[in-house]
Amino acid sequence: MNKLELKNVSYTYSAGTPFCKKALDSVSLSFEKGQIIGLIGHTGCGKSTLVQLLNGLLTPDEGAVLLDGQDINRKGGDLRSVRFRVGLVFQYPEYQLFEETVYADIAYGPKNMGLSKEETDRRVRETVQFVGLSEDCLSMSPFDLSGGQKRRAAVAGIMAMEPEVLVLDEPAAGLDPIGREEILGGIFSYQRKKKSTVIIVSHSMEDMARYSDRLVVMNRGRVLMQGSCREVFSRPERLTEIGLDIPQITRFMLALRKRGIDVRTDIFTVEEAKDEIIRVSGGRHRA
């Protein structure tokens, strides 16, 4: 069953002024329960706009956002409870930290949900495990954390609400490779454990290829393509046309193909590439 759906959604910023800007144009999407969905697209194509529509922070000009078949912006609907069900981590979420301790900050969301002290405590301790913060950090002031740690604390603040749909707007932007790996890995294991739906916005094709079950490619406020990683990355020319890239390893396989080595090119992780290269070389160089 479809959990979260967008039906012909359009959104224009500052409508009716000289600065008006159409950010989304008739977008229809549906997000299946229990999948990790990667949302990719060029800068300014409307990704952040789209994710803010998902939990009712923005209201579509046209079309509707449906959660379990119900329009979240309907009259008399309770947006606050929608926001507990669809958790959104903003792009650069560090600025949302405000409490005296990291613990209190992560507990802010669960507390707003009206959860008991014990349940809140359990969730805080569980989520810091996922995002890879040490327990010592919990008693520190969030402003004494490093940039990467702040990011983790902010992500944990939403995760602790255990939303049915977790939406993350570029959770790994501006982090070092190990930081990226840890935060994305944490989100991944969180998803596997909670079986929730996760939507990740990212610019990194490598990360998306590794973690997502399905990709949605956006261009200029519209959905250009969607499908499994295999389907999307098998058409590199469409991606490069709109200024996106394919994973490095896929480019590598394409280059091999060009040189006359008969490898598959619908490959986007290093592991797969290794197996494929071993296969075509007749399994002689088994590692």
Place this chain on the structure above:
Amino acid sequence: MLKDITLGQFFPGKSILHRLDPRMKIVLSILYIVVIFLCKNLAAFAFITLFTAAMVVLSGISLRTILKGIKPLIFILAFTAIYNLFFYGGDRLLVKLGFIEIYYEGAMYAVAMVVRIVCLLVGSSVLLTYTTSPIMLTDGLERLLSPLSKLKLPVHEFSMMMTIALRFIPTLIEETDKIMNAQKARGSDFSSGSLVRRAKALIPILIPLFISSFRRAGDLAVAMECRCYRGGNGRTKMTQLHLSFRDFAMLFVILLCGAAVLLINRFVPGFSL
């Protein structure tokens, strides 16, 4: 939303008001305000309303924008009108409802006050803020006040402070919006509950806002120092201001308007303040 506040915002354009020299615009605004306060009778108020309307048309700014700018002030306007209506005494009684007495003079005074406030706001925002970029505005102000630096007043520093403050208003609004959204996503509730609860709900917004403002101020100071900013001494300007024919033409128009108001005050009969 916060972003919908249009008062004090700049709307780029190419109208004659946009192209006036900012120094002249400041002078014109002052003169315009003086003219508004010169108005003494209804005919004069009608005249200044027409004049203001003409300026709005000249600026090419849509009526909707203007009305949106006045909207936040509805409360003050209503208060002014009601206050004057009920409490301004006179000798021509219009209505008497129990202890409430409304006089002809009170009604006229209420109208005059509302017209005065609206003209003041609309006129000066059309002349200055809507049609002048903040940079030009402070530049004009700095030039206009530059004689004062002979008296060792920090004119340049003052205008730099203003430029920076003006520059960061939209940024702060945007940031407040962003933080509010982030906290809303965590279930903050700003619009229900008791006053104390609502005030408490602001903490998650104010703290991040203060922190980022301080950080930004520090960053800006460092960035300015890296580019060797050291106050106004020997600093030249990239854009030079020039007074042209149209500036003097507008000055003439405003003076003419002032003269007209004085004449109307004197020779048109009717209610007078």
